[in-house]
Amino acid sequence: MSAFSFEILAQDGAARRGVLTTAHGAIDTPAFMPVGTAATVKAMLPESVASTGAQIILGNTYHLMLRPGAERVAAQGGLHRFMNWPSPILTDSGGYQVMSLAALREIDESGVVFRSHLDGSRHTLTPERSIEIQHLLDSDITMAFDECTPFPATLEQARQSMALSMRWAARSREAFRKRPGYGIFGIVQGGVHPALRQSSAARGIDMFDCVLPTRSGRTAQAFTSTGTVNLRNARHADDKDPLDRECGCPACTSYSRAYLHHLCRCGEILASMLLTWHNLHYYGGLMRALRAAIAAGALEDFVAGFHDAQARGRAAA
Amino acid sequence: MSAFSFEILAQDGAARRGVLTTAHGAIDTPAFMPVGTAATVKAMLPESVASTGAQIILGNTYHLMLRPGAERVAAQGGLHRFMNWPSPILTDSGGYQVMSLAALREIDESGVVFRSHLDGSRHTLTPERSIEIQHLLDSDITMAFDECTPFPATLEQARQSMALSMRWAARSREAFRKRPGYGIFGIVQGGVHPALRQSSAARGIDMFDCVLPTRSGRTAQAFTSTGTVNLRNARHADDKDPLDRECGCPACTSYSRAYLHHLCRCGEILASMLLTWHNLHYYGGLMRALRAAIAAGALEDFVAGFHDAQARGRAAA
Numbered sequence: 001m002s003a004f005s006f007e008i009l010a011q012d013g014a015a016r017r018g019v020l021t022t023a024h025g026a027i028d029t030p031a032f033m034p035v036g037t038a039a040t041v042k043a044m045l046p047e048s049v050a051s052t053g054a055q056i057i058l059g060n061t062y063h064l065m066l067r068p069g070a071e072r073v074a075a076q077g078g079l080h081r082f083m084n085w086p087s088p089i090l091t092d093s094g095g096y097q098v099m100s101l102a103a104l105r106e107i108d109e110s111g112v113v114f115r116s117h118l119d120g121s122r123h124t125l126t127p128e129r130s131i132e133i134q135h136l137l138d139s140d141i142t143m144a145f146d147e148c149t150p151f152p153a154t155l156e157q158a159r160q161s162m163a164l165s166m167r168w169a170a171r172s173r174e175a176f177r178k179r180p181g182y183g184i185f186g187i188v189q190g191g192v193h194p195a196l197r198q199s200s201a202a203r204g205i206d207m208f209d210c211v212l213p214t215r216s217g218r219t220a221q222a223f224t225s226t227g228t229v230n231l232r233n234a235r236h237a238d239d240k241d242p243l244d245r246e247c248g249c250p251a252c253t254s255y256s257r258a259y260l261h262h263l264c265r266c267g268e269i270l271a272s273m274l275l276t277w278h279n280l281h282y283y284g285g286l287m288r289a290l291r292a293a294i295a296a297g298a299l300e301d302f303v304a305g306f307h308d309a310q311a312r313g314r315a316a317a
Numbered sequence: 318m319s320a321f322s323f324e325i326l327a328q329d330g331a332a333r334r335g336v337l338t339t340a341h342g343a344i345d346t347p348a349f350m351p352v353g354t355a356a357t358v359k360a361m362l363p364e365s366v367a368s369t370g371a372q373i374i375l376g377n378t379y380h381l382m383l384r385p386g387a388e389r390v391a392a393q394g395g396l397h398r399f400m401n402w403p404s405p406i407l408t409d410s411g412g413y414q415v416m417s418l419a420a421l422r423e424i425d426e427s428g429v430v431f432r433s434h435l436d437g438s439r440h441t442l443t444p445e446r447s448i449e450i451q452h453l454l455d456s457d458i459t460m461a462f463d464e465c466t467p468f469p470a471t472l473e474q475a476r477q478s479m480a481l482s483m484r485w486a487a488r489s490r491e492a493f494r495k496r497p498g499y500g501i502f503g504i505v506q507g508g509v510h511p512a513l514r515q516s517s518a519a520r521g522i523d524m525f526d527c528v529l530p531t532r533s534g535r536t537a538q539a540f541t542s543t544g545t546v547n548l549r550n551a552r553h554a555d556d557k558d559p560l561d562r563e564c565g566c567p568a569c570t571s572y573s574r575a576y577l578h579h580l581c582r583c584g585e586i587l588a589s590m591l592l593t594w595h596n597l598h599y600y601g602g603l604m605r606a607l608r609a610a611i612a613a614g615a616l617e618d619f620v621a622g623f624h625d626a627q628a629r630g631r632a633a634a
Contacts, residue, residue: 039579043586045567068579072555076575084571218586238389250362254401258393262356262385269360269535272586 002026004140004183006206010295017294018206022088022140023181024080025055030294032287033058033090033209034280038067039083042214043272044280046085052249052277053284056088056140058209061133062097065123066116070136078138090141090207091134093172093187094125099148107147109164127171131184135177142184144172149191158191162200165189213283217276220264222251224282226313229257231275236261249281250274319343321457321500323523327612334611335523339405339457340498341397342372347611349604350375350407350526351597355384356400359531360589361597363402369566369594370601373405373457375526378450379414382440383433387453395455407458407524408451410489410504411442416465424464426481444488448501452494459501461489466508475508479517482506530600534593537581539568541599543630546574548592553578566598567591 002021006029010017018029034041034049036057041049049057059079064070076082079089095112098105102114102123111126130145146165149158169186176184188205190196213223220231224244229236231243239257247253251260251274263271286306293302319338323346327334335346351358351366353374358366366374376396381387393399396406412429415422419431419440428443447462463482466475486503493501505522507513530540537548541561546553548560556574564570568577568591580588603623610619 038583038585039576040583040585040587043590045587045590067583068554068575072575075555076557076573082573082576082579084576237385238392240393256393256399258385258389259356259399259401262399266355266357266384268355268357269586269589270357270362273360273362273590 012294012297012299015294024088027055029206031207032283035211038063043276052280059091061091061094065133070133074136088140091139093130093143093145095146096148127168128175131175144169144186146187153191158193162189213279217279218272227310231260231264249278251278329611329614329616332611341405344372346523348524349600352528355380360593369597376408378408378411387450391453405457408456410447410460410462412463413465444485445492448492461486461503463504470508475510479506530596534596535589544627548577548581566595568595
């Protein structure tokens with residue numbers, strides 16, 4: 001089993017191109033992580049997710065602890081095996097979802113008591129329990145348990161929240177069981193206050209996750225080389241062109257915009273399947289191009305070209 | 318382009334094994350046809366449908382005439398190209414859906430006037446228009462337009478309904494444009510009255526469609542070699558076994574019952590995708606085994622063995 005390591009291969013201004021090695025494989029950075037909240041990247045087979053270039057996915061500790069339960073996933077051989085995703089997995093700490101989804105939260109120095117958004121049942125998350133859950137899930141990258149700073153928050157409130165998260169981070173690191181190929185990351189703190197964020201972030205961002213490509217895929221929004229396309233729009237009803245001429249994904253190589261429009265109008269599951277696939281393929285290609293640009297020292301040109309193409313698309317739309 | 322033809326390869330008692338040849342390929346009979354109502358077999362990529370052994374799918378004239386519209390599908394190159402299904406397609410006549418889905422039907426000798434279940438808009442279906450729509454869809458097998466006999470119906474009512482459908486069948490055949498590889502089928506009439514059905518059916522059944530495998534796949538019901546399984550049942554929550562040990566589909570080779578149960582409980586799209594795939598794969602295998610049994614003159618043993626396995630499964634459940 002490989003050691004958990006990060007190697008920087010190239011730098012271009014403030015950007016860097018690296019490789020993160022974990023127990024379940026390597027991740028080229030900068031990397032985008034598709035979100036697999038409930039042990040599935042919604043509307044995708046895991047092999048299809050991999051085909052978009054994704055090398056790591058994110059799982060949600062909060063959702064998985066409630067359903068199916070971390071001990072149950074562990075009994076099934078861990079999250080990789082349970083969901084048939086043999087590559088790296090990062091799990092969040094649950095801190096964000098406890099704040100955004102759960103009801104009746106009580107936060108103190110020890111942790112958070114909350115009620116499930118599913119059935120109202122009472123649960124406790126502490127740094128120690130969050131780390132244990134992520135261990136049971138067999139997550140390659142465990143995230144430290146943090147308080148999600150409320151918005152708005154004064155500078156003083158954000159400072160206190162950050163200080164609490166720093167104490168929780170120390171407890172999280174203490175609770176983390178070291179194994180070859182497994183690691184624990186901290187989370188940038190400071191709310192919207194630049195000075196606090198800077199003192200917390202220090203080395204920048206190599207990986208990010210977002211539900212935008214997957215959620216948009218389920219609501220008829222597609223990202224393309226020439227901008228965002230809403231496939232519910234009636235102007236696609238008779239359009240024989242593919243969604244994106246420059247894209248090699250199944251949605252673009254085998255179907256017309258007219259067909260995708262029809263599927264979206266009918267609320268067909270295949271619309272979610274094809275558009276999620278397309279959006280993840282688009283993100284995968286974008287990250288690959290970004291990495292190549294950084295390696296070639298051509299990031300500035302790449303970014304300018306990207307914005308030009310998007311603006312041309314908006315003008316043509 | 319091949320001629321439209323049907324060849325009988327083997328007989329076993331009342332059963333027969335044949336090959337139907339159409340413009341878009343051959344179909345081994347007896348054949349099951351997955352239902353692709355709105356130009357998609359729900360929750361399946363067309364190549365996945367083909368991988369289950371399906372050689373023909375069914376499209377619904379009523380749904381497609383309302384959305385996206387038959388002329389629109391024709392402008393897109395026909396239904397095969399529109400939905401990326403290069404193999405044979407049979408379309409129904411719309412007669413059944415007009416009776417089961419549409420509002421405010423008025424039937425007379427000329428045809429049916431009805432209001433769409435989608436938006437209340439007014440439409441007319443006659444034998445001539447039904448056949449034209451199926452022509453526009455580029456259906457390999459057009460179905461004659463029939464009145465769906467109401468239930469209950471007296472013998473006399475069923476007889477009159479059958480006589481109307483026979484007059485409409487003559488008009489349908491007249492309206493059908495003959496082309497190599499394309500054919501038109503009648504529909505068994507007579508309601509639930511055996512004498513009428515017998516006078517209508519004559520040569521038996523070589524092909525059938527049903528929404529059961531696809532609809533059940535979206536409601537956590539799976540068909541297996543040992544009976545029907547409801548994956549919502551809590552007894553699967555910790556079950557590491559595959560859904561069906563004897564099945565080679567993606568749901569059975571890559572996932573546990575515990576995982577499929579989890580997906581069903583969470584209402585995840587992947588549950589519909591995997592269970593629909595499994596159910597169609599099961600139907601495909603069943604039809605393949607039936608055809609082999611007929612060819613080997615062993616249908617009676619096959620049927621007995623099938624019922625035994627299902628009964629053993631019920632006993633073990």
